Structures are given as structure tokens and as C-alpha cells.
Amino acid sequence: MAPLAVISLSLCFLLPLLSPAISTNSEGNALHALRRRLSDPTNVLQSWDPTLVNPCTWFHVTCDSNNHVIRLDLGNSNISGTLGPELAQLQHLQYLELYKNDISGEIPKELGNLKNLVGLDLYGNRFEGEIPKSFSGLKSLRFLRLNNNNLTGSIPRELTALSNLKVFDVSNNDLCGTIPVDGPFGMFSMPSYANNMRLNGPELKGLVPYNFGC
Numbered sequence: 001m002a003p004l005a006v007i008s009l010s011l012c013f014l015l016p017l018l019s020p021a022i023s024t025n026s027e028g029n030a031l032h033a034l035r036r037r038l039s040d041p042t043n044v045l046q047s048w049d050p051t052l053v054n055p056c057t058w059f060h061v062t063c064d065s066n067n068h069v070i071r072l073d074l075g076n077s078n079i080s081g082t083l084g085p086e087l088a089q090l091q092h093l094q095y096l097e098l099y100k101n102d103i104s105g106e107i108p109k110e111l112g113n114l115k116n117l118v119g120l121d122l123y124g125n126r127f128e129g130e131i132p133k134s135f136s137g138l139k140s141l142r143f144l145r146l147n148n149n150n151l152t153g154s155i156p157r158e159l160t161a162l163s164n165l166k167v168f169d170v171s172n173n174d175l176c177g178t179i180p181v182d183g184p185f186g187m188f189s190m191p192s193y194a195n196n197m198r199l200n201g202p203e204l205k206g207l208v209p210y211n212f213g214c
Contacts, residue, residue, distance in 0.1 A: 027069045028055040030089035038081035038103075044074070068092035075121065076100040085110040092116055099145070100124035107146075109134040119143040123169065126150055131170070133158045140164060147171040154178075154214055155199075160185055168192055175199045176214040 032050040040046075047059045056063035062071035069090050075097045082105035087096075093114050104126040111120070112134025120138070123145045130153035131146065138144075141162055147169040154177030155170065165184040169192045176198035179185065193199055198214070 025054045026089045027092075028052065030086040031055050031058070031061065031069070031072075033084060033086040037084055038079045040077075040079050042078050044077045044079065064092065070116075071095045071097070073097045074101070079103065083108050083111075087111060088113040090114065094140075095119040095121075097121045098125065102126060104128065106130075107132055107151075111135070112137045114138065115140065117141055121145045123147045123149065128152065130154075131156055131159075131175075135159060136161050138162065143167045145169045147173070149173055151175060155180055157182075159183075171195055 028050060031048060035045050035048050038045070044060065047057070048055065049058070052058075054063070054067050055061050055069060056067050060073045060077070061069055062073070064070050070092055071094060072090070073095070076099065078101065080102035083098075083103065085108050087108060088110035091114065094116050095118060096111070096114070097119070099121040100123070102125065103122075106129035107122065107127050109132040111117075112132055115137065117138050118140055120141065120143065124147075127146070127149040128151065131151060133156040135141070135144070136156065136158035139162065142164050144162075144165060145167065148171070151170065151173040153175065155175060157180055159165070160180050160183035162184060168184070168188050171192060171194040173196055175193075175196040177200075179193055179199060179201035190201065193201065
């Protein structure tokens with residue numbers, strides 16, 4: 001065998017030993033990618049060790065009996081940064097709790113791929129941009145709280161297909177257009193939409209033009 005071929009073959013075996021071990025678990029990799037996006041001045045993510053087989057022993061992470069991540073509880077944790085599309089790899093996730101932090105940027109549309117999601121609490125951050133239309137794919141969703149952010153645009157009509165939705169709050173944003181009335185939206189009270197100065201609803205009896213201000 002030629003000398004260069006021997007060196008190349010040796011490096012193939014040595015490099016995995018020299019490089020830090022990273023979990024081959026896709027959910028662990030997704031959460032580690034999230035950690036890299038976040039600033040964590042109080043070290044609430046200190047236990048998130050990517051060299052472990054799975055993230056089920058990490059603080060603020062809950063798994064089921066099959067070691068699938070089903071909850072991420074980071075509400076009121078003094079973290080900042082942005083979210084990324086890698087969160088869509090948490091295919092078994094049921095609750096994503098990121099409320100009352102300082103997370104900014106747009107809400108990733110890929111969160112709409114989390115088919116098992118029951119609760120999505122992103123309120124009390126600095127999210128901007130529009131509410132993703134892809135959320136219409138969250139057929140198990142019961143709680144959607146996006147209040148107290150900097151969201152703009154209209155409430156997607158596609159969300160009226162979420163037949164299991166019981167709680168919806170988008171108050172204290174900068175949304176515009178008209179409030180949906182179909183599907184579950186027929187039961188949400190006006191405080192769910194409060195303090196969106198360009199948002200109008202059926203109680204205005206047509207006095208404000210459709211999508212006024214959008």
C-alpha cells in the first residue's frame with residue numbers, strides 16, 4: 001500500500017478519537033444546537049452534555065419510557081438568543097415552554113412539524129415577524145400562548161383548522177387584520193387579542209375595513 005494511502009486510512013480511525021464525542025441521538029443534537037443559539041448567564045443549561053447517549057438526564061428536559069423528549073421546560077430561565085429549525089427534530093415533543101425569557105427573532109416555521117405538540121408557550125419574549133401558517137399542522141395543539149411579543153401581520157386563517165385548541169392568546173403584540181371566527185376561534189374572548197392596535201374583530205360590526213392596517 002502506498003504511504004499516502006496508509007496515512008489517510010490511519011487518520012480515518014484516529015480522528016473520531018481525537019474529536020470530542022457528540023451524541024448520535026438526533027434529539028440530543030437538536031437540543032445542543034439550541035443551546036449554542038442561546039445565551040445562558042445563570043447556567044440553567046449547564047447539565048446539557050452532548051457526549052451523553054441521550055438528553056434524558058439533562059435538567060429541564062423530560063423524556064418518556066422510550067427515551068424520547070416530550071417536554072422542554074425553560075420558562076422564566078433568563079435566557080436570550082434565537083430559535084432554529086433544528087427543533088423540528090423533537091418529533092415526540094408535547095410541551096415547549098420558553099415563556100418569560102428574552103428570546104428574539106422569528107418563530108421558526110419548522111415548529112409546525114411537531115405533530116404531537118399539545119402546549120406551545122412562547123409568551124413574554126421578543127419574537128418578531130408573523131405567526132407561522134405552518135402551525136395549522138399542529139393537530140394535537142390545545143394551548144397556544146404568543147402574547148407579549150413583537151409579532152406582526154395577521155392571524156393566519158389556517159389556524160381555524162385546529163379543532164383541539166382550547167387556549168389562544170396573542171395579546172400585546174402588533175397584529176393587524178380581522179380576528180377569525182371559525183372553528184375554535186368562536187369561543188376565544190376579546191382579552192386574547194387585547195392591545196393589538198391594528199387588529200379588529202366582529203364586535204366592530206364591519207365599521208373597520210377588512211385587513212385594515214396590514
